[in-house]
Each structure stands twice: as structure tokens, then as C-alpha cells.
Amino acid sequence: MQDDVRALRAYVAEHLGDELVEWPGGRPGEVEVALVDAVMSIRARYGRPGLAPTGVHRAVAAYRRLRGEGMLDDLGALAAIDPADMGRAVGSQRTGGELKAEAIVRAAAALAAVGVVRADDVQPGDERQKRAYTSVRGLGWVTWEYFGMLLGRPGVKADRWVIRAVSNAVRRPVVTATEAKDVVLATARDTGESPTRLEHALWAFERSREQV
Structure with missing residues (x-):
């Protein structure tokens, strides 16, 4: 797991930088x-x-x-x-x-x-x-x-974009949704970042690359 965390940290530093895309806020209270x-x-x-x-x-x-x-x-x-x-x-x-x-x-x-x-x-x-x-x-x-x-609970939605980000970072062609979630959560803990914000930044980056 630590190797995967280091790989994702490096991926974030290379592609996303220090200023992560903000999570838009969800639907709190509804x-x-x-x-x-x-x-x-x-x-x-x-x-x-x-x-x-x-x-x-x-x-x-x-x-x-x-x-x-x-x-x-x-x-x-x-x-x-x-x-x-x-x-x-x-x-x-x-x-x-x-x-x-x-x-x-x-x-x-x-x-x-x-x-x-x-x-x-x-x-x-x-x-x-x-x-x-x-x-x-x-x-x-x-x-x-x-x-x-x-609703404001910290978490990771391990959809295809987040799975792709983790797969690209760790350089493994097959990463499960559970593995992707665990790597993002561990990386968020390691960096002190909100898992929701990190997940959204990875999602936004991978999605934007496909649309180019």
C-alpha cells in the first residue's frame, strides 16, 4: 500500500499541483x-x-x-x-x-x-x-x-475516472474499485488532505483528459 500511496502522491504532484480543484459541495442537508x-x-x-x-x-x-x-x-x-x-x-x-x-x-x-x-x-x-x-x-x-x-461525509466515489487515475499512478492496468478507494483514502491520510477533495480533483483531471 505504501508504494501505491507514494505513486499517487507523485502523480498528484506532477499532474494536479498544489492547488487541487475544489469539491463543489454536494447537497448538504437535503x-x-x-x-x-x-x-x-x-x-x-x-x-x-x-x-x-x-x-x-x-x-x-x-x-x-x-x-x-x-x-x-x-x-x-x-x-x-x-x-x-x-x-x-x-x-x-x-x-x-x-x-x-x-x-x-x-x-x-x-x-x-x-x-x-x-x-x-x-x-x-x-x-x-x-x-x-x-x-x-x-x-x-x-x-x-x-x-x-x-451529504458532507468524507469519502471516495471510486468510479471509472478515479480508478483510471489510480491505475495510471501505480502503473497497473487492472485496479479494482475497492483498491482505488483504499489508495485514495490512504493518500489523503498521508498528506492531510480531505479524501473528498482529493477524489474530486483526480476525477476532474482524468475526465478532462478524455474530453481533450
């Missing part, structure tokens, strides 16, 4: 929006926010219109939404063969059933909560981790 964001982010482009949002931002904006004004921090309310209405709002994308709209509603119900209703209830390290989320077809531990990150 458990509903964080859940929609996490599920809609699976194999999707984030797009852009603003008056004409695209990608995941468009889905989040559509969900806000569906639910109305104010802080959206009640998974019980999300779980009560008709999946057809959710689908009309967020679209027909799928994960694991299931509509993401249905997965969102089912995940909200599963989490509410184990006492997770508000943002403050979410504990990414709680295995019971994690099992509730991942019991929904198409949802796995990577987006469970990201769900917590969106």
Missing part, C-alpha cells in the same frame, strides 16, 4: 436531492447547472419542481412518490436493468425502513444502512459512498 443525485450519476454525465441544466443537474432540477420549494430532507416523502411521476421528472435511464426513477423510490423506502429519513441520519459506515441501499437492484457500494459524500 437527503432527497442527494439520493436523486447519487442514483442519477451512475454511468451518466453531470452536465451543467443553471437556467438550462443538463445531465444529472437537469434531473435534480426536475425533481425539485416535482417536490416544490424548500429544503428536501424527507426520504419518507420521496418513498411515497409514484414511480411513474418520478420517471416523468427524471427520465428513463436505467441501472442494472431497472429504471433509475424506480430505484430512487425503492432506495428511499428501504432506507426509511431502517430509520434513515433525514440527512443527519445517514451514516455511510453503518452496514445496516448500506445493505438497505444496496438491496435495490442496480445500486452498489460506490454510489452509497457517494450518497454520503453529497
Whole structure:
């Protein structure tokens, strides 16, 4: 592990420098929006926010219109939404063969059933909560981790961009999501950096390279 940490530190120093790209901040205090964001982010482009949002931002904006004004921090309310209405709002994308709209509603119900209703209830390290989320077809531990990150919990979303960054750094063609997460977490501890900020900087760098 220490060799991998040294390799990633060198990779960051060479390609990212001292000033890491800032984490945009997630969805603090809004458990509903964080859940929609996490599920809609699976194999999707984030797009852009603003008056004409695209990608995941468009889905989040559509969900806000569906639910109305104010802080959206009640998974019980999300779980009560008709999946057809959710689908009309967020679209027909799928994960694991299931509509993401249905997965969102089912995940909200599963989490509410184990006492997770508000943002403050979410504990990414709680295995019971994690099992509730991942019991929904198409949802796995990577987006469970990201769900917590969106609510302000430190973490690493080991998606393809972060896996690619770690693979490039350690010069191994095959790196698992778990390995990538562990290397980023260990590197963050070693440098005193926020794991969320380090993960986002690696994600942004690798994603930008593909778009060039």
C-alpha cells in the first residue's frame, strides 16, 4: 500500500499541483436531492447547472419542481412518490436493468425502513444502512459512498475516472474499485488532505483528459 500511496502522491504532484480543484459541495442537508443525485450519476454525465441544466443537474432540477420549494430532507416523502411521476421528472435511464426513477423510490423506502429519513441520519459506515441501499437492484457500494459524500461525509466515489487515475499512478492496468478507494483514502491520510477533495480533483483531471 505504501508504494501505491507514494505513486499517487507523485502523480498528484506532477499532474494536479498544489492547488487541487475544489469539491463543489454536494447537497448538504437535503437527503432527497442527494439520493436523486447519487442514483442519477451512475454511468451518466453531470452536465451543467443553471437556467438550462443538463445531465444529472437537469434531473435534480426536475425533481425539485416535482417536490416544490424548500429544503428536501424527507426520504419518507420521496418513498411515497409514484414511480411513474418520478420517471416523468427524471427520465428513463436505467441501472442494472431497472429504471433509475424506480430505484430512487425503492432506495428511499428501504432506507426509511431502517430509520434513515433525514440527512443527519445517514451514516455511510453503518452496514445496516448500506445493505438497505444496496438491496435495490442496480445500486452498489460506490454510489452509497457517494450518497454520503453529497451529504458532507468524507469519502471516495471510486468510479471509472478515479480508478483510471489510480491505475495510471501505480502503473497497473487492472485496479479494482475497492483498491482505488483504499489508495485514495490512504493518500489523503498521508498528506492531510480531505479524501473528498482529493477524489474530486483526480476525477476532474482524468475526465478532462478524455474530453481533450
